[in-house]
Amino acid sequence: MFTGIIEELGTITALEKERENLHIHVKSGITHELKIDQSVAHNGVCLTVVAIEGDTYTVTAIKETLDKTSLDHWKVGDEVNLERGMKMGARLDGHIVQGHVDQTGTCTAIAEEDGSWRYTFTYDPAQNNVTIEKGSITIDGTSLTVVDSGKDHFSVAIIPYTYEHTIFHTYKEGTTVNLEFDVVGKYVARIMGNRE
Structure with missing residues (x-):
């Protein structure tokens, strides 16, 4: 964990x-x-x-x-x-991440926004993974908050500290990344899918 x-x-x-x-x-x-x-x-x-x-x-x-x-x-x-791995009893500063990648995504846009960056990623929606605005997503192991969300894409905002201390500074359009979708969201999606 x-x-x-x-x-x-x-x-x-x-x-x-x-x-x-x-x-x-x-x-x-x-x-x-x-x-x-x-x-x-x-x-x-x-x-x-x-x-x-x-x-x-x-x-x-x-x-x-x-x-x-x-x-x-x-x-x-x-x-x-x-x-x-996280230590039990320590603060959970990000969100619960299992280290099990759900699928890969592709960086499709990078925009500088006067002190921060907005990165947009696409992914194959056929695997039924979902994002929601203000929900959690893990990109290459980095816990982030979704800024906007679509059926096959989402964006995240990156502050300077994250840009410098993770591999976000190496991304270009076309970069392939590992995505782990929010574990709670995955369970909810599975339950809702079973009801249909």
Whole structure:
């Protein structure tokens, strides 16, 4: 379980294919605090630490994860948003994030708005995920509030701190992102769907 509040930016130092698995080596300032078997969210994808060497650690993504996320777009040198699992009893500064990506989306517009940025994303509505205005969405592991919402798109507003301390500063039109829709909203959508 995560909160969507990014702790650190990591850098991908190596990518190794082994059959259908991908071993991802990440250099970060929190590596010295990690341990084997610990869960860390990488752009919103919960992955388990399998090795640690110096300031670099390794996680492994299986085919199921690669098929449903943006991990197959990653390259050596890319920055990634990192968050360790939440501590019970600590403040929940973002919202409840599972680290299970529902689907990917695409950045379709970036607008500067006199001190902030508005990013618009589209996604495939066939998977029945929904957003609502003022509801929560997780983009690449970052907990955000939906500014406006449509059937297949939504926008979020990004303050300077978030822009600088997450990978939002690397986004361009066409960037593929991981989306985790609000868990409460998913349950409500399922219940309502079962009534029809």
